[in-house]
Amino acid sequence: xxxxxxxxxxxxxxxxxxxxxxxxxxxxxxxxxxxxxxxxxxxxxxxxxxxxxxxxxxxxxxxxxxxxxxxxxxxxxxxxxxxxxxxxxxxxxxxxxxxxxxxxxxxxx
Numbered sequence: 001x002x003x004x005x006x007x008x009x010x011x012x013x014x015x016x017x018x019x020x021x022x023x024x025x026x027x028x029x030x031x032x033x034x035x036x037x038x039x040x041x042x043x044x045x046x047x048x049x050x051x052x053x054x055x056x057x058x059x060x061x062x063x064x065x066x067x068x069x070x071x072x073x074x075x076x077x078x079x080x081x082x083x084x085x086x087x088x089x090x091x092x093x094x095x096x097x098x099x100x101x102x103x104x105x106x107x108x109x
Contacts, residue, residue: 010076014075015045019046035103059089087102
């Protein structure tokens, strides 16, 4: 559905943004696979990572780490809210990589 496309665009855009200050070896991987009764789509980038404190907040409305008018803090909130109708959206991050995982239930597509 178009909803999934919007979420994919948001996650891809955020991955690109996270790599903006990295000088070389910028990587974004998009993986998809089946896991039990779920379809999985992962976005993995090798940007600076998201602090543990911010990982707890990133799906909240109006939360952003982007300066000034670069972000509204609504992209990940909407992505999270939309995906919850079909499955779930999670994040894992450290200094070396960030992974957003969309888990879609087969019977919801």
